[in-house]
Amino acid sequence: MRITYLREYYRDPCYVSAWDVKQYVYCPLIPWIKEHVNVAEPPDLNMVLGKINEPKEEILRRLGVPEPWRYEVYLRNTELMIVGVVDLVGGDKRLEVVEYKSFNRRRYGHFTSQLLFYAYLVSKSLGPVHRAHIVLGKNAITYHVTEETLQHVEKLVRKVREVKTRDDPPRGVRPDLHKCGLCWYRRYCPKD
Numbered sequence: 001m002r003i004t005y006l007r008e009y010y011r012d013p014c015y016v017s018a019w020d021v022k023q024y025v026y027c028p029l030i031p032w033i034k035e036h037v038n039v040a041e042p043p044d045l046n047m048v049l050g051k052i053n054e055p056k057e058e059i060l061r062r063l064g065v066p067e068p069w070r071y072e073v074y075l076r077n078t079e080l081m082i083v084g085v086v087d088l089v090g091g092d093k094r095l096e097v098v099e100y101k102s103f104n105r106r107r108y109g110h111f112t113s114q115l116l117f118y119a120y121l122v123s124k125s126l127g128p129v130h131r132a133h134i135v136l137g138k139n140a141i142t143y144h145v146t147e148e149t150l151q152h153v154e155k156l157v158r159k160v161r162e163v164k165t166r167d168d169p170p171r172g173v174r175p176d177l178h179k180c181g182l183c184w185y186r187r188y189c190p191k192d
Contacts, residue, residue, distance in 0.1 A: 013164045015076075016157045018084035018121070022114035024160045027179060028170045033188045035164045041184040063133050063140055065098060066091035075125045082157060086118045094130040097122050101136050111136075112143070113156065119145045120153040 013035050023030035034040060060069060069090050076083040088098040099115040111134055119132040129145045143149070163170050169190045180186055 012081075014161060015081045015083050016160045016164070017082070018114045018117045020160045020164065021117040021153075021156055022110045024156070024163065025113040026110040027173065027176075027183065027185075028159075028163055029173050029189060029191065030183070030185050031160055032163050032166070032169050033185045033190075036169075037188045039185070039188060059135055059138075059140060060088070060090065060098065063098075063142060065096050065133065066094070068092070073122075075121050077121065077125050080124055080157070081161070082117075082121050082124070084118060084121050086122060089122055089126065091130075093127065095122055095127055096131045096133065097129055098133045098135060101134065112141075113153075116143065116145070116149055116153050117156070119143075120150050120157075123150060 020031045020034075023034070065088070067090060069088055071088055073086040073089045075086060086097055087100045090096045090098065097115065097118045099111065099118060101111060115132050115134045119129040123129045123145070132143045132145055134141050134143075173191060175191055180189070183189070
């Protein structure tokens, strides 16, 4: 099974995954906690529904995502030490990526970072990505992937790797009542 194939890379602290990037943007302490306390958040209802509710053809057509559509694309780039499972890659030469979330959300910046990480991973592994789409329930947001986008993600990957591989937790992280109250990792947080 392909997830078994990638599991060893998710365990290597030098490898950075889309999950690491998403959680780092939400709170830089989470990748450190996961790496050093060796705990992982169990799948919640949104994660389970996300696997069941793949992007529907009508949404993909409305967004103009070119065919062929490849679902759950498992990728790793050993040179850059990045890994992830992209919800959907569309097209042949000018690729597009889609990240699907079952529900619309008010805060989705960390999901956008996850999406742009996928665009970076696909660009470095399969070919240039032209656009990236995040589907939030019935709504969608499209991003044009530029060289600046890829450079931004590259810097973010370096920051995440630095946090995962350091011995002490990152400094300067301020508690956020809303985020901390929703965070599964709060029981392990060194800031509490």
